[in-house]
Amino acid sequence: MLELRKDIFADERDDNLKEIGKGTQRQDMLGHVTGTSSYFNDHKLQGMLHLKVVRSTHSHARIRRIDTADAERSAGVRRIIRGSDVPRNLNTLLSLINFGKDDEPSLAVDKVRYKGEPILAIVADSEREAFEAITKVRIDYEPLPAVFDVEDALKAGAPVVNDTYPKNAFIYHDVYDHQKLRFGDADAALATADHVLEQRYQMSPIEHAPTETNGSIAAPDTNGRYVVYTSTQALFFSVDTCAKILDVPSNTFHFIGGTVGGGFGGKVDTLTEPLCILGAMLTGRPVRYVFGREEEMQYGPPRGAERIYIKDGVMRDGRVVARKVRAYFDSGAYTRLSSYAAVKCAAHLPGPYTIPNVYGDVYCVFTNRTPATAMRGFGVTAMDFAIECQMDKLANLVGMDPMEFRILNAYRDGDMKAHRREAKNTALIECVQIAAEKAKWPIRDEFKRASSRKDGGGSRAAIPRTPADAYAATTAPAQQRTTYDRLPTAALHEPPREPPPPAPPSPPSPRPASPSHGAGRFSSVFGTRRR
Amino acid sequence: MTVTVKTFTSSSEAAAALSSDRNARYLGGGTLVMRALNEGDISISTVVRANDHALTRIDPSGPRITLGAGVTFARILGERDLAFLHAPARSIGGPAVRNMGTVGGNLFAPNPYGDFTVALLALDATVALQGGFGSRDIPIEEFLQSRERQAGTLVMSVSCTRPTRAEAFRYRKIARIKPKGGSVITLAAHLPISGGRIAGARIALGSMAPTQIRARAAERALEGRSLDAATVAAAASAAAEGTSPSDNALGSAWYRREIVGVHLRRLLLGQE
Numbered sequence: 001m002l003e004l005r006k007d008i009f010a011d012e013r014d015d016n017l018k019e020i021g022k023g024t025q026r027q028d029m030l031g032h033v034t035g036t037s038s039y040f041n042d043h044k045l046q047g048m049l050h051l052k053v054v055r056s057t058h059s060h061a062r063i064r065r066i067d068t069a070d071a072e073r074s075a076g077v078r079r080i081i082r083g084s085d086v087p088r089n090l091n092t093l094l095s096l097i098n099f100g101k102d103d104e105p106s107l108a109v110d111k112v113r114y115k116g117e118p119i120l121a122i123v124a125d126s127e128r129e130a131f132e133a134i135t136k137v138r139i140d141y142e143p144l145p146a147v148f149d150v151e152d153a154l155k156a157g158a159p160v161v162n163d164t165y166p167k168n169a170f171i172y173h174d175v176y177d178h179q180k181l182r183f184g185d186a187d188a189a190l191a192t193a194d195h196v197l198e199q200r201y202q203m204s205p206i207e208h209a210p211t212e213t214n215g216s217i218a219a220p221d222t223n224g225r226y227v228v229y230t231s232t233q234a235l236f237f238s239v240d241t242c243a244k245i246l247d248v249p250s251n252t253f254h255f256i257g258g259t260v261g262g263g264f265g266g267k268v269d270t271l272t273e274p275l276c277i278l279g280a281m282l283t284g285r286p287v288r289y290v291f292g293r294e295e296e297m298q299y300g301p302p303r304g305a306e307r308i309y310i311k312d313g314v315m316r317d318g319r320v321v322a323r324k325v326r327a328y329f330d331s332g333a334y335t336r337l338s339s340y341a342a343v344k345c346a347a348h349l350p351g352p353y354t355i356p357n358v359y360g361d362v363y364c365v366f367t368n369r370t371p372a373t374a375m376r377g378f379g380v381t382a383m384d385f386a387i388e389c390q391m392d393k394l395a396n397l398v399g400m401d402p403m404e405f406r407i408l409n410a411y412r413d414g415d416m417k418a419h420r421r422e423a424k425n426t427a428l429i430e431c432v433q434i435a436a437e438k439a440k441w442p443i444r445d446e447f448k449r450a451s452s453r454k455d456g457g458g459s460r461a462a463i464p465r466t467p468a469d470a471y472a473a474t475t476a477p478a479q480q481r482t483t484y485d486r487l488p489t490a491a492l493h494e495p496p497r498e499p500p501p502p503a504p505p506s507p508p509s510p511r512p513a514s515p516s517h518g519a520g521r522f523s524s525v526f527g528t529r530r531r
Numbered sequence: 532m533t534v535t536v537k538t539f540t541s542s543s544e545a546a547a548a549l550s551s552d553r554n555a556r557y558l559g560g561g562t563l564v565m566r567a568l569n570e571g572d573i574s575i576s577t578v579v580r581a582n583d584h585a586l587t588r589i590d591p592s593g594p595r596i597t598l599g600a601g602v603t604f605a606r607i608l609g610e611r612d613l614a615f616l617h618a619p620a621r622s623i624g625g626p627a628v629r630n631m632g633t634v635g636g637n638l639f640a641p642n643p644y645g646d647f648t649v650a651l652l653a654l655d656a657t658v659a660l661q662g663g664f665g666s667r668d669i670p671i672e673e674f675l676q677s678r679e680r681q682a683g684t685l686v687m688s689v690s691c692t693r694p695t696r697a698e699a700f701r702y703r704k705i706a707r708i709k710p711k712g713g714s715v716i717t718l719a720a721h722l723p724i725s726g727g728r729i730a731g732a733r734i735a736l737g738s739m740a741p742t743q744i745r746a747r748a749a750e751r752a753l754e755g756r757s758l759d760a761a762t763v764a765a766a767a768s769a770a771a772e773g774t775s776p777s778d779n780a781l782g783s784a785w786y787r788r789e790i791v792g793v794h795l796r797r798l799l800l801g802q803e
Contacts, residue, residue: 128533130572163657237735 028259037259039212040229041290045219049078051279051289053131055299056112056135058161059368060146063110063119063139070136071122076129078283082119083107084276087247092335093269096240100138101171103164104334104371106245106274112141113161113333114368116299123279123287130196143280146368150307150328153367161333161366170331170339170364177363179346183418184357184464186313189322200309201386205302205330212261214300215290216272218280226277227254233263238270245274246281253277267338269301270519279313304372305330306345308383310390313357318400318408322357323350327383328366331369337378339364344379350418351387352428354411354460358418380412404438404447414457422461426452533567534758538580542661542687545581550663550683552577556687559601562624563640586687588636589613597690600635600726604647607634615693615700619650619719622704625711628735635686638671639678642738643713646704648675649743653719654700656691658687660684675742699723703798704737705790707781714738715782716791718798722758729753734766734795739774739787758799759798767796 004013020120029240031037033530081087083105090102108119120137124130130219145159152158154169160166168322169177190196216230232238235257261265279287291300306329327345331338342364349360377384410428417423429452436443537555539545542780549555555577566573573689584600596605599626604620607613608629613620623629623637623646637647638658646673662684671689674681694700702719706712717737722729732753734746748769756762769792776787797803 126533127571128573131573134571135573293566294570 005126024247024328031259039259039261040217040231040287041212041215043229045217045286048217048219048277048286048288048512049125049283050127050130051121051123051276051287052127052134053275053289054134054139055218055295056108056115056117056119056141057139058112058141058143059115059145059148060143060161061112063108063112064142065140067139068120070138071133074124074129074133074136076125077133078124078125079123079279079287080133081107081123081275081278081282083119085282086245086274088245091241091245093237093337094335095239095244096339100335100339101164102422103162104336108279111144111163113368116370117333118275118296121275121279121289123283141446148367148369150305150330150365150367151365153365154328154363159368161368162335165335165366166313168366170335170342170366172339172343173446179342179360179362181346181358181360181362181418182466182468183351183359183420185467186322186324186359188356190311190313190324192441193321194316195314196311197314197393197394197397199313199386199388199390199393200307201382201389203306203308203382203385205305205370205372206375207297207300207302208262208263208264208266209297210260210262210266213291213293213296214267214272215288216276216428217286217288218273218277219286220280220284221254225252225254226280227279228255228273230255230257230273231260231263231267232257232270232273233260233265233267234270238273241270242274242277246277259495264474265303265378266300266526269316269371269373269486288469291443291488299370301332301336301371301373303378303381304332304341304376308386310386312390312394314394314398316398316406318395318398320353320355320409321358323353323355324359325349325361325383327360327362329362329379330369330372331364331366332369333366334371335364335366335491336371336373338372341374341379345383347419348380348383351384351391352411352426353391353406353409354415354423354456355406355409355418360418401443403432403441403443406432406449407450410450410452412452412454412456412460416462416463418424420463423456427458428452435524534576534578536578536580538582540582542583542586542685545579545583545659546685547663548577548579549685553682555579555581556682557581557635559633559636560603562628562632563644564681567764568748581685586672588688590690593693595690595692597688597775598634599688600633600686602634604629604632604634615697616650618646618702619647619685619704622702622706622710622717634689638674638686638689639681642741642777643715643779645743646714646717646737649717649735649737650700650702650719651689651691652743652745653721653733654691654694655704655733657687658689661687672745674782678742695723698801701798701801703794704751705794713781716776716787716794717743718794719789720795720798722753722799724758727757728755729758729762730755734770736770736774736791738782739771739776741775741777741793744774746770746773746795753799760800763796763799765793766799770795 057473086106089105092100092102094100095102108117122130122133147153147159161168171177213233214231216228218226219226221227235255239250239253239255276287276289306327309326311324312320314320329338329342342362344363346360349359392402395402407429411426413426415423429450534629535646537548539746550556554573556564558580559727586599588599590597591610607616607620615671637645647745652671657668658671658674659668700721704717705715705792719735721733723731734749736746737743749766752765752769771788778784
C-alpha cells in the first residue's frame with residue numbers, strides 16, 4: 001500500500017474526496033463549447049511559410065535518384081529539405097528511456113519502407129505552392145519485394161524491412177526476438193486436459209481519427225530559441241525528441257501545447273515538430289506543417305494490428321488448466337511504441353485468471369505497413385478481446401454459464417500470477433457479480449457467494465515447476481541488464497523453485513516462504529534492477 | 532499559383548466561365564471541391580460560384596418535380612411534398628454535410644458517395660445543363676455515362692416524375708458506419724405496377740461501377756411480372772450482371788458482387 005508522508009506532504013492530496021457520483025465540470029469545457037479554446041493551428045504568424053512532405057509511392061523501394069531541380073524553381077518555394085539536412089536523421093521514440101535502437105529517419109535517404117514514408121520536405125510561401133512543387137519532384141525508385149504479413153515477415157528469406165532489425169523482429173535486451181512467458185508446463189497440461197480449444201484472432205489497424213490532424217507551427221524566437229505551437233499529446237516527450245533529432249539542447253525550444261484536438265495515442269509520435277522546427281531554422285521564418293485529412297488517415301500511425309493464437313486446455317468441471325498464446329504485433333516499418341506494446345501484452349497474460357500453466361510468446365514484427373503506435377490500452381486491448389472470446393467459447397464447450405465460468409477461473413488475492421507476482425486487490429469476481437446483477441443475469445448462489453478475498457493463495461500461490469526451453473537456457477541473465485543496473489544476484493533473478501510440480505489443481509502446497517519480489521525487481525524494459 | 536474565386540449573379544455567366552477554363556470547378560456546397568483543395572488537388576485553379584436564385588428553386592408539387600442544382604439535402608428533408616426523397620437525402624453524410632451538400636454536386640460525387648444520384652437514376656430523372664453551347668436537357672443515365680466530359684457545363688436542375696404510389700419507390704444504402712458512413716453499395720428501385728404487373732421497372736445501383744448504373748438484367752427479370760417470390764429471386768440472381776465494382780477500404784469487388792443480390796431481394800420483399 002502506498003504511504004503518503006502527510007507530515008511532509010500535508011497539502012499533497014485531499015483525503016476527503018467525495019467526487020464519485022457528482023457532476024464535475026471539466027476545466028476546459030467553457031472554452032470548448034464557446035469556441036474560444038486556442039489550438040496550435042489558431043496561430044497565424046507574420047511571414048509564416050508552409051511545409052508539406054513528398055511521400056513514397058512504394059511500400060518498399062530503393063531510392064535511386066531524387067531530382068528536385070524543377071521543384072526548386074517552382075513559384076514560392078523557399079527551401080527543400082532532404083534527409084541529409086536533418087542533423088540526426090535516425091531516431092526511435094523510446095530511445096529517450098534507453099529502449100530500442102534508432103531505426104527511423106525523419107526523411108528517408110536510401111530506401112523507403114512503407115507507402116507514404118516522407119522523403120523530402122518542401123517549405124513554400126503557401127500550401128498550394130508547396131503542393132505544386134511536390135508534383136515537380138522526380139524520384140527514381142527501384143521497387144523491392146515487400147512483406148505485409150507478420151508471420152511471413154518472420155520466415156527465413158523474407159524481405160528485410162528495417163535494416164536495424166534484420167530478422168524483422170524487435171530485439172529485446174540485445175538478445176531476444178520476442179517476449180517470453182513460461183509458467184508451469186502448458187504442453188503437459190494440454191495433453192491431459194479434457195478439452196483443448198485453439199483459435200486464431202486477427203485484428204486490424206485502427207486510426208485514431210482525431211478531429212484536429214497532427215501538426216505544429218515553429219517560429220524563430222530571440223536568443224536563438226524557437227517557439228513551437230503543437231498538437232502533441234506528450235509535450236515534454238516531443239521537446240526531447242526534437243532536441244535529439246535536431247541535435248540541440250532541449251532548452252532551445254519553447255513548446256506551447258496543452259489543447260489537443262483529439263489524441264488517443266495518435267499524437268505522441270512527434271511526426272511534424274522536428275521538420276517544422278528544421279524548416280524554421282533553415283529559412284529563419286515561422287513554418288507550419290499540418291497533416292491533411294488523408295495524410296492523417298493513411299499515414300498517421302494507427303493502432304497496430306495483432307495476430308493472436310490461443311490454445312487452451314479446460315477440464316469438464318470448467319477449470320482452465322493451460323493457456324498457450326502466440327501473438328504477433330504488427331509494428332509496421334519502424335518501432336515507434338509497438339516494442340512496448342508487446343511487453344505490456346506479455347505482462348498481461350493469461351488475463352485476470354488463475355491458470356496453473358501458461359505459455360506465451362509475443363513478437364513485435366516489422367512489415368512494410370504504416371508504422372503503428374500507441375492507442376488506448378494498446379498491447380492489452382486486442383489480447384483481452386481474444387481472451388474473453390476464448391472464455392465464452394470455453395464456457396460453451398464445457399456447458400457452463402459464461403459468468404460463472406469466469407468466477408470459477410478468476411484470480412483471487414494471494415494467487416500466483418504467471419509472471420511470478422502475488423495477485424493483490426483482485427476484484428474480477430466482484431465485477432462479474434455486479435455485472436450479472438445489473439444485467440439481471442442469473443448466477444447460482446455459490447457463485448454469488450464467491451469472493452476475491454477468499455480461497456486464494458495456498459496451492460494457488462505456488463510456482464509450478466517450469467521446464468526451461470532450449471532457447472532460454474542459452475541466454476545469460478547478465479545480458480538482460482542495462483548500464484543502469486547494478487549486478488544482480490542469482491537469487492533475485494529467479495524465484496526459488498519448488499521441487500515437484502503441484503499438478504495443476506492438486507493438493508495444497510505451502511506458499512513460498514519468503515516473497516521473492518520487492519527487494520529486486522525485474523522490468524521487462526530495463527531488466528533486473530534493485531530498488 | 533493561387534486559386535481564384537469568381538462569383539456570378541447569373542448562372543449563364545457562371546456556365547460561360549466554366550466552359551472557358553479547363554481548370555475551373557463549380558462550387559456548390561463545397562463538400563467535394565473544398566475537400567479537394569484542402570487535400571492539395573492542384574488541378575483546380577479557379578473556383579466558380581453563382582448566386583442565381585434559379586439554382587436553389589424547388590418545384591415540389593405536381594406530378595413532375597424539379598430540384599435546382601443548388602438545393603441542399605437539408606432543404607429536401609424540410610419539404611413534406613418530397614417525402615419519397617427523404618430516405619436518400621437522409622442517407623448522405625451527417626447534418627453538416629446535408630446542410631451544405633447539393634443535388635447538383637451529388638451527380639459528380641465519386642464512389643463511395645453519390646447516393647442521391649442512385650435514387651434519381653431509378654426515377655429516370657432528367658438533368659438540365661447549361662454550357663457554352665446553350666442549354667439542354669439530357670436523361671440522367673446519359674449524363675452519368677459522359678460525366679467525365681461534363682467539366683465545362685453547369686448543371687441547372689434535375690427533374691423527375693413523382694412515383695404514383697409511395698411503395699413503388701424503394702431505397703437502401705448499405706454502410707458499415709451508421710448513419711453516416713460511405714456506401715458499400717446503394718440500391719434504389721422504382722417499380723410502377725399496372726394491372727398487377729410491373730411496368731417500367733428501374734433498378735439503380737451505387738458503388739457497383741465507376742458511376743451509378745442501372746441493373747438492366749434485374750429490371751428485365753421484373754418487367755411484366757407480379758412482384759412475387761419467384762420474380763424477386765430471379766431479379767436478385769441477376770443483380771450483379773453487367774456490374775464492375777472495384778475494391779476500396781469499405782469492401783472488395785467480390786464482396787459487393789456477393790451482397791448486391793441479397794440486398795436487392797430484401798429491398799424488393801420489404802425485409803429489413
